[in-house]
Amino acid sequence: MTTTRAGVRAGLPRQRGVPSPAEDPPPIPDSGGAPAWKKRINSHELFVHDSIDSLGFDWERVANPGIAPRFPRKIYLPQTTEDVVAAVREAKSLGEQLRVRSKGHSSNDLVVTDGGSVLLTEKLNGILEVDRAGMTATIQAGAVSAQIDDHLSEMGLGLPVIGDHNHITAGGFASVGGISPASHRFGLFVDTIERLQYVTWDGELVTCSREENAADFHKVLCGLGRHGVMATITVRLIDIDKYTTVLKNHQTHYWDVATFIDGAAQAIRNPGEALYERGVWIDFPRGDGGSFGLGQFSAYHPTEQTTYARLRDRVAYDALHGLGYVGGRLPAPLDQALKYVGMTGVVFSPAYATVKNVEFFTDKVLDSTVGDPTRMFIVLAPLDRFEELFRETYDLMRRYRAERDCFTFISVYVKGITSEYLATEGRGKQFCELMFFQGMSAGGMDEQALEDLVTELDDICIAHHGFRYMHTKTSKDPARRAEVDPNAYWTRMAEQQSAAAAKEEIVGA
Template sequence: MSIHLQPGDAGYDDNRKALNPALDPYPAEVVLAETTADVRAAVLSARRRGLAFAVQATGHGTHVAHDGALLLRTHRMASVLVDPDRRIAKVGPGARWGDVLAAAAPFGLAPLSGSSPDVGVTGYTVGGGLGWLARRHGLAADSVQRARIVTADGELVTADADRNADLFWAVRGGGGSFGVVTDLEFRLYPVSRVYAGAVTFGRERAAETLACYRRWIEQAPDELSTALLLTRDGRLVVKAMYSGDDLDRGRRLLAPLWQAAGPPLADTMQVVDYAGAAMGGTFARTFDQVRALSDDLVHALVNEPDTTVEIRHWGGRIARDTGAAAHRDAPLSVILDTVPSARVTDALARDGIGSSFLNFLPDPSRVETAFTPANWAALRRVKAAYDPGAFFSAGLAVPPAALQASA
C-alpha cells in the first residue's frame, strides 16, 4: 500500500528533494508507491484534484521544483528479474543500474548501463541512455523490448513492437512525458570483462592530442568507446572502455593517443568486470554535437579557462539504429561544465549542430533540440494521442501537437 505524505508529516522533507541542490521543491503531496495499482491511483488522484503531477525515483534528472504538485516516488518499486536464457532483464521503475549489474553479472551478461550504478534505470533509459557500450550495442533506449505504462487517463497499457507501437517508439528515447513506466524489459549482452579506465597526462600537448583524436576515431572499432577530458586542474585525461574478445587489443588501439599526449601522470587502465567499471561523467551545463573538431574549435576548447571539457566519440551502433532518441549522425559530442566563453560559443556555432541529448539536458525549454525535426514532430503526435491535455508536463516534456499548433 502506498504512503501519502503532506507538508509537516514525518518523512516529507526526506522524500520531496531532488539530487540537484539548487532545487528546494514543496509538493502538495508525496506518494510513495509500492505497486502498479498505487501508481494508477496517484495519477487518478492528481487528475481529480487538479494537481500538477511529477515522478521521481532517484532524483537524477530533476530540473524544476515541483511546488504544489503531487510527487510520485517510485524508489520502493525496485524489482529486478533476469532471464539469462532470453538475455532479458525486467525492472521496476525504482531500480538502479547497480541492481541490474549485480543480477546480470553471474550469467556473464551486462545491461547498457550508465556511468554510475546509482542512476535510476528507467529515467536513464527513456531519456536515451548513452553508456560505455553504446558504440558496440547502441543506446539503452534501443535495447528496450517491452514497457508497461500508466497513461494520463490512469489506464495500464503494454507497449511493444505489436501493441501500442507508436507509444513504444516514443518511450524509447522520447523521455518520461508519455506516461509512468511501471515495468521495463530490455536486452542484456554477453559482456563480462572489459579493458577500462583512464590515463592522465599534462595539458601541454592537448591540442596535438585532439588533432590526433579526430583522425584516430575514423579507424576505432565499435568495441572501443573513448572520451577526452580537459580538466579544471590543467590535466588531459583519456577515458576508454574496450569490450572486444581480445582485451590486449584495447591497449594496442589506444597507444597512438597516449603517444600523442606525452608521458602519463597516472594510469588506471586495467581488465575488470564490467559491473565494476564505473567511469563517471561530466556535468553538462553546455552540450552540442559536432561533425568534426576544427582547428578553431580545438584551440578554443584547449584555452578555455576554469572549465572541464569532455569530448566523446559516438558513432558505431548508435548511428546505425533508428530510434527516437538523439541526433545519430554526428560522431562527437562536446560537453562543458560551465557557460562557455564567446570564443567557444562562436566555434561551436560554426562546427556544432545545435543539438542536446535528453539525459544531459538541464533546460526544459530546449527539449526540441534533443531530436531530429522528423522525430520531434512524430513525438508530438504520439503525445497528442496519449496525453492531449499535457497531464505529464513536468520537466523535460514533449508538448502535444494540438497544443503547439493552436498556440
C-alpha cells in the same frame, strides 16, 4: 523461483534474490573477495538520495550547494503498475500535476515541485522476469541499473549499457537516453529497450514495443516523463562476466588540445576491436590567468585472462577506489587536493581493468560533492561534426571562465555513440558525446549567466544538427529546447500519426 507480495499484486513473479519493497537490495556479487566498500562507493557522498530532505532538491544542488529546497506537499510511492495507475488517476481527479522522480539526477527543473505532488519510483524496483532464451529482462522502472546488473551477473549476463554509478534507475535512464563507454557498440540505453508499459496522464495503461504501438514506444523514450509514467521496461541482455573479465587499456596521452581533438576523433571513428572507450581533456587554470591542459583516450580491448592482468587491475583500482572512498571524509583542503589527484588518476588510467571497473571508473574515483561544486553540460551531435563542435564548445567554456570567472577546471569527456534513436531527419547513426564536467567558482555564475551560457551552447548544438542531453541545463526558450531535444521528432511523428488516424476514422464514419 519465489513470489513476493509485490510480485503477486503485479501479476508477475520476481526472480529469486530480487528485493520486495520490504527487503534489502540483493548483495553485490563477490568479485574476488574485495571488501564491500570497494564495490559500493558513492560518487557524491554529500548528496544523500534516500532521505526526505533530498526530495526538495535535484542535481542542481551539486552545482549550487546553497540553493533553497522546493519540497513537495504530497508523495505517491507506488510498488506496482496498478499503484501507478491509481496514483495518476487520483492526481488527475484532484487537478494535481505530478512530477515523476527516481533518484533526482536531473538539473533541468524536471523532478522538483514547490508544494506540488511527486510520484516517487523508489519502491517500483523489482526485476520481474529474466528470459535467458530471449536474452531480455523485464524490470520495474525504479530498479537501479547497478543492482539489476549485479543480479544478472550471477547468471553470466549483463546490461549492454549501464549508468556509471549506483543510483541511476532504469526509468530515469530511459527518460533521457542513457550513455556508457559501450555506446559505440550498443547505442543509447533506449536503443536496447524492446518493450515497455507506461501510464498516460489520463491514467490509461499502454503496452508498446518496437512493433506494437511503435509511435507510443518511441515518444515515451527520452520523453522526460512528459507523456506519462514508465512502469515496466524490457531490455536486451548480453552474455558477459563483468566482474572478472579483464580488458587491456590501449591509451594515448595528449599535451595540447589540438592533438587531442585529432586523436580522439580518429579513435572514435575507428574503434576497431575496442569493447569500451572514452576520452577526456582537462584544462586547469594557472595563477597568471593562463591555463594548461592534458588529456587521454582509452580504448579497452580483449586480452588474455592471465593472473598478471588480474593482479594489475586489482592493485591499480584498489588504490584509485581508495581515493574515492576517502573523498568527502577529510578536511576540505585535503579533499580538494585528493580530487585533483583523482583527476590525474583518470587521465593516467590503469593498463588493465575489469569490465565493471571500466563502466564505473570515473564515478568511483571522483566525488562530485568534494572540492569545487561541479556542473555538467552534455552535447550529442553527428560524429562528422566532432572536431568543429569540440573547438566551439570548448572555446565557449574557456571564454566564460576568462570573462566571468565562473569556472575553475574545465574537463571534457568524449565517447562514440551508434544510435538508431538519434538517427532522425537525415542524421546518420554515428554520434559523439561531449560531456563538460566543470568546477564552479564561488559566486561566479548567477541565473542570468547560466542562461546566457546554455543559450549559446544550444545555438552551437543546433548549428551542428545536434542534441542536448536534456537532464542537464538547457535554455529555457521553448523553441530552442524543441530543436535540441532528441524526443521532439518522435513526439511530432506520434502526433501526426494520431491526427491521421483520427481523420481516417472521421472519413470512415
